[in-house]
Amino acid sequence: KAGVTQTPRYLIKTRGQQVTLSCSPISGHRSVSWYQQTPGQGLQFLFEYFSETQRNKGNFPGRFSGRQFSNSRSEMNVSTLELGDSALYLCASSLNRDRVDTQYFGPGTRLTVL
Amino acid sequence: AQSVTQLDSQVPVFEEAPVELRCNYSSSVSVYLFWYVQYPNQGLQLLLKYLSGSTLVKGINGFEAEFNKSQTSFHLRKPSVHISDTAEYFCAVRAQAGTALIFGKGTTLSVSS
Numbered sequence: 323k324a325g326v327t328q329t330p331r332y333l334i335k336t337r338g339q340q341v342t343l344s345c346s347p348i349s350g351h352r353s354v355s356w357y358q359q360t361p362g363q364g365l366q367f368l369f370e371y372f373s374e375t376q377r378n379k380g381n382f383p384g385r386f387s388g389r390q391f392s393n394s395r396s397e398m399n400v401s402t403l404e405l406g407d408s409a410l411y412l413c414a415s416s417l418n419r420d421r422v423d424t425q426y427f428g429p430g431t432r433l434t435v436l
Numbered sequence: 437a438q439s440v441t442q443l444d445s446q447v448p449v450f451e452e453a454p455v456e457l458r459c460n461y462s463s464s465v466s467v468y469l470f471w472y473v474q475y476p477n478q479g480l481q482l483l484l485k486y487l488s489g490s491t492l493v494k495g496i497n498g499f500e501a502e503f504n505k506s507q508t509s510f511h512l513r514k515p516s517v518h519i520s521d522t523a524e525y526f527c528a529v530r531a532q533a534g535t536a537l538i539f540g541k542g543t544t545l546s547v548s549s
Contacts, residue, residue: 427479
């Protein structure tokens with residue numbers, strides 16, 4: 323099976339712009355979670371989508387949003403970019419939402435905000 | 437709420453030496469525990485997980501971890517490391533269905549010859 327794919331892999335934006343990142347989960351996986359990874363804060367949970375509905379949300383401002391499509395692919399959007407949004411954004415997919423389900427991670431999108 | 441503490445931010449070790457990466461967690465409910473590895477410029481890869489049963493869990497690449505409920509620990513071990521094991525290692529917990537993984541801050545393992 324193909325793994326989790328994320329596009330683009332690298333992105334450079336300037337402050338105030340907005341950005342959309344894409345994630346394709348492993349075939350058959352219905353849950354998609356997004357995480358932000360920075361050197362200072364480590365890995366922080368952004369949100370989780372399941373059956374096209376946001377099921378869980380981390381402690382991030384409303385500038386961070388996402389959605390999931392009927393084929394389980396997911397996108398996250400960050401509006402009005404700030405310098406502090408520079409990070410590696412990781413997407414993870416799992417079969418369902420059971421706590422035994424393993425999350426499989428994609429390679430990430432490296433976002434640099436100038 | 438759950439939390440994870442990885443006690444060492446960096447662990448330098450020589451090739452073929454044994455290594456232990458320490459992880460302690462805090463939770464008022466039972467948890468599932470995971471170790472992930474991240475190689476430079478890559479995403480996270482699952483090394484092993486503890487769900488239930490035997491407290492000694494074997495994973496990929498020769499790694500193993502032991503769940504100790506009384507000490508609330510889940511330390512990762514490898515008897516003989518290779519240069520290729522150089523990476524960042526993350527311990528994570530998940531308490532309930534539908535909740536996010538809670539990660540520790542990570543431990544950088546540096547293996548030199």
